Amino acid sequence: MRFPVLLGLLALFVSSTLFGEPVVVSLDAEDEEAVELLAKLNENGAKEGLQFTRSEETYQFRIALAAESIAKKDILFGGGADASAAVLTPECKLVFAVSRGGRSTKGGAINALSKEIVKQLKSHMQP
DSSP: OHHHHHHHHHHHHHHHHHHOEEEEEEEESOHHHHHHHHHHHHHHHHTTTEEEEEOSSSOSEEEEEEEEOOOHHHHHHSOOEEEEEEEEOTTOOEEEEEEEEEESSHHHHHHHHHHHHHHHHHHHHOO
């Protein structure tokens, strides 16, 4: 009797350790940027025990992303590629907003942004 219960608890522990806590998100972004953000969220989320999946039907958080590449004026006057995101509940209540800029590429800005999203989501998901 105890063995199946222990086996079930062990399976639950291993799956949450290997795969992380699931976080279902809706991404409002250009297709290419959404794919990149989801990949970076999973890459950086794995370090924090979070696994992100995308769904437009039922989700825990909605992430609205805006990102831009480095422009010629940025080279002349300083600055760089920028990315910002608003993280919302399914009821469209703002959870938090983050922004990262001054990166050499749009991908670098999205990566930096994903790290901050993971960090803040982790703290919002704590009981």
